[in-house]
Amino acid sequence: MGHKPYSGASQVRFGCFEMDLQSGELRKSGVRVRLQAQPFRVLAVLVEHAGEVVTREELQRCLWGNVTTVDFDHGMHIAINKIREVLEDSADYPQFIETLSRRGYRFIAAVSVVDEVVSERVVSSIAELPNDLQPHNRVTQLLPWLLAAVSSAALLSTLLILFLRTEVTHITPLRIHEVTYSGRVYPGQPLQESLAQTATDGSRIYFPQIENGRPVLSQTSIGDGETSTLSIASTIPAPILEDISPDGSRILVRNQLDRETEGPLWIVSTIGGAAQQFSNILAHDATWMPDGQKILYATGMDLMVANEDGTDRRRLASLPGRAFWLRWSPNGKVLRFTLLNTLDHITSLWEMSADGKTIRPLLSGWSHPESECCGSWTADGRYFVFQSAHNGLNNIWALDEGRLLGGLLPKKPFQLTNGPLSYQSPITARTGHQIFFLGLNTRSELLQYEPALKLFLPNNNILTSAQFVRFSRDGQWVAWISLRGSTLWRSRTDGTRRLQLTTAPMEVYMMQWSADGRSLVVMGREPGKLWRLYQVNAEDADLHPLLKEERNEADPNWSPDGTQIVFGRPPDVMAERSQPKAIYLLDLKTHTFAPLPGSEGLFSPRWSPDGRYIAAIPLGQRRLMLFDWTTKTWKTLVSQPAADPIWSHDGRWIYFHNFVEESQAIYRVSVPDGHVERVAGLGNLQSIDIADFRFVGLTPGDQPLIRARMSTANIYSADLNDTIGAPVHMDH
Known part of the structure; x- marks a missing residue:
């Protein structure tokens, strides 16, 4: 059996599982799952040699040594079955452990090393940062070039300040905490222009949760995670959330059952009750204007503004696509949104001045193909967090909004999460640098109707x-x-x-x-x-x-x-x-x-x-x-x-x-x-x-076949203050 770079690691990750090889613990999406000692040791050997065939004889030597009184075949069969049961794996269609007839077994999933141990119900997610985003490495590597290229001490100082101010953050492992536990948070339907939006008034988070096959409007306390359903008008049988008012007292909702591209909007109190329709207006997304008096809504490829009763409508801007996830900067001067290309449904982040005269992509050329979506500013405007998909998995990224030389140098996003779940739809707290986002943990089963x-x-x-x-x-x-x-x-x-x-x-x-x-x-x-x-x-x-x-x-x-x-x-x-x-x-x-x-x-x-x-x-x-x-x-x-x-x-x-x-x-x-x-x-x-x-x-x-979802997603939180170091100020 060959050597692997993770064969000496104390913790490894595969799929949504994390394995502590020293303590003998296995976790799924941060939650400990029970696996007996002997199956754990079998799994450990297979994981340490992932991608290689581990013969039955090699497993026998690793686990039982030279003991000959053990019914090895029976013991191995039981151990492998228990492992597959815990991993929800299948011998016929394996995702993790492949059986090679008369030879042995092979662990076929990708394995990575986990750098830090975390406590129960806290997921450690460490962004793999490229070298040019590592502040100490960058300055160290560039210093010889600077000394050789610059003859003036004053110019050298200026350049050093430039590089130090470019790298104003230091990334440490992001500690992710679970906020909801139902596993039924509505994850959206991106293929059908339905995004999973949530909102907070400061003490509670509002979100759609699936009950009896439909979204219902729910709320959870940020402090204790207690979740309850908001009772709203029956005219909205499947409400999905668009945004919350600046004062946190009202929310905008749409009916998820509307299959048209544009539908009615309703305004609902955060304590539930009657719904006020946004009169005679059809839209696919909306938010309040910064003053909280008017509503900005997206219809077709236009952004429109109107009073809450639908009067005084005007076009603010026409766009090259359909706008979703509309978010104002804290000072109300800039609107950022997700632009959906109507031909291929590729999403990208754009920004626009408050008067609608300046419209431009935010991260042009950063990823191929583009997949960025759903961004939000922190309350102080310092960071802008968003989701981006790489290698088929969504993660949360951030932009540092600190300006350098009046914004002449381009900003580079840095990664905040790196699995094990697919993380998406970030929003920010009303104060501080806390963020909330969805972690997808879909579990489904194919069912057949028996008449x-x-x-x-x-x-x-x-x-x-x-x-x-x-x-x-x-x-x-x-x-x-x-x-x-x-x-x-x-x-x-x-x-x-x-x-x-x-x-x-x-x-x-x-x-x-x-x-x-x-x-x-x-x-x-x-x-x-x-x-x-x-x-x-x-x-x-x-x-x-x-x-x-x-x-x-x-x-x-x-x-x-x-x-x-x-x-x-x-x-x-x-x-x-x-x-x-x-x-x-x-x-x-x-x-x-x-x-x-x-x-x-x-x-x-x-x-x-x-x-x-x-x-x-x-x-x-x-x-x-x-x-x-x-x-x-x-x-x-x-x-x-x-x-x-x-x-x-x-x-x-x-x-x-x-x-x-x-x-x-x-x-x-x-x-x-x-x-x-x-x-x-x-x-x-x-x-x-x-x-x-x-x-x-x-x-x-x-006989009908259905794909039934048992779980969809939960809401998670993290604090950027635990992740990002204080900015380096060099201009005083």
């Missing part, structure tokens, strides 16, 4: 890690999108002949089998690119794009004869808000496509197994439409909210999810007569404690 029991039960086969599922027409094959990395896989339904069809960083959103089971058509995208249609060979994973156009493509479905593909465009909340939407037919021989007559304003097409019908949904998702090829006409099949439609395998029914009604039921509608039957909903999940669910597929027997 005889009228219950959803765990699906304990190869699909445990699936977030989207499709079976081949003959029922012999299954394809799924993995939770880890959104990659596409396929296998026989018995789990054999498993094959990965796409690789990260490509993200797959949905797919469908061809009628002959030889290919799949896929909706996917590369980082920073548009959604594209791909065809992938189910035997050798050969993948190629189907079209070359500068538009997003979505929801591909095969024609039964395999000669055409029907597809649409993403809904406005996913991309291309200003572009026309329709359903299109792609000829696979000529690679030309044309719109389906009468399909303007529709998306999410689904071709029936017999080829006669195409189902689709209007952009507002409040109806289910049906196109009949024999009459070449459209009709309304269902007049209720519908999402994720799926044809039954015999083509007699269309299953869909009503995400608006309280029970969030899955229905099926008979084709073509429109008879609707309720199949299952939240009431059929009483035996399992879940936050919410998504309808993700049908079994070959047409």
Whole structure:
């Protein structure tokens, strides 16, 4: 077994786990989990030699020495099973420990060293700082160059002051404390322009929390973490928070069930009660103006200002994208916001003068592709904290707003967190340098509806890690999108002949089998690119794009004869808000496509197994439409909210999810007569404690499959005073 740089470390990290090799403790997201001594020692050996095959003989020598009276095979089997149980790992689809038949085991997850021990319920997160952000290293390395390049002592002093003032902070490990413990904080839906916003009035934090499948407005005390629900008007059945007033007495909310790009806004007291609608105005985000009298709101690609009763409206600025997370500087002179590119949904940070005349990107060219979002100033304006994704993981970063030479030198962000969770959506306290942010710790399970029991039960086969599922027409094959990395896989339904069809960083959103089971058509995208249609060979994973156009493509479905593909465009909340939407037919021989007559304003097409019908949904998702090829006409099949439609395998029914009604039921509608039957909903999940669910597929027997989330996120806090040293003042 070879040497690893962490083989002598006292603490190591992998995934959301931290392992103290000296004390024998294992923690998950900062919380200690129980693992007996012998399994711990087995895990320690595997982790210390991560990436290497550890043979059964080597494990035996490490753990039992030359003792021969031990039933080694039985003991090792028990130890590995206990480890996998604690790590929530699988022998068939391992994330951590891989079994190599008749050889041994291999730890396959990435392992890093943890530099400092922390107490329970406190997570240590140490930013890996590049050399040019290390103040002492930078001055030391540049000093010889300065001495050689500068002949004047006065000039040398000036340059030294320059470098010292550039590096005004010293980074130490950030101590992260858990504020909420429910695991049900609403994490947002970034793909659908829904960000996870929170707010504080100084003593409490307000946030949406998922209960019975929907967000509810909640509050928690910063001091003791006690959480309660705010009772507000029933006209807002699923409130998500936008911002809080300058005096901390009122909050702006939207209804999460609105699937339109712009929706009504309400003003609600922080003690709950009646809601005042922001009159006759539709927006996708908003905040108060610094004086607390008017409201700044984002609609389309404009920033508008109006009184709280909707009067005296005026345009403040027009932007090159859609603005979210609007935040004023403490002095009210600068607005910073997250700008979303409407074509590819890339986010970046921008800033604007209070009069709207100067608009510019904040961190142009800092990351590729850009992913920055959701920034907030500390109360004194000294630091600006935000989230940024690198290597698929969000972390919290900060800018030091201390000006150097009148702001002539560019500011460089420095990293505040480095896992183990994905941290996002930072806000700041009303005084001091305390920050609050979300830590995602999603735990979900694939469940299958059992009609005889009228219950959803765990699906304990190869699909445990699936977030989207499709079976081949003959029922012999299954394809799924993995939770880890959104990659596409396929296998026989018995789990054999498993094959990965796409690789990260490509993200797959949905797919469908061809009628002959030889290919799949896929909706996917590369980082920073548009959604594209791909065809992938189910035997050798050969993948190629189907079209070359500068538009997003979505929801591909095969024609039964395999000669055409029907597809649409993403809904406005996913991309291309200003572009026309329709359903299109792609000829696979000529690679030309044309719109389906009468399909303007529709998306999410689904071709029936017999080829006669195409189902689709209007952009507002409040109806289910049906196109009949024999009459070449459209009709309304269902007049209720519908999402994720799926044809039954015999083509007699269309299953869909009503995400608006309280029970969030899955229905099926008979084709073509429109008879609707309720199949299952939240009431059929009483035996399992879940936050919410998504309808993700049908079994070959047409039993619904759902991906149920048991946990989503919690709120965490940290104090920058514990992390960042005092500024170095050299000008007095």
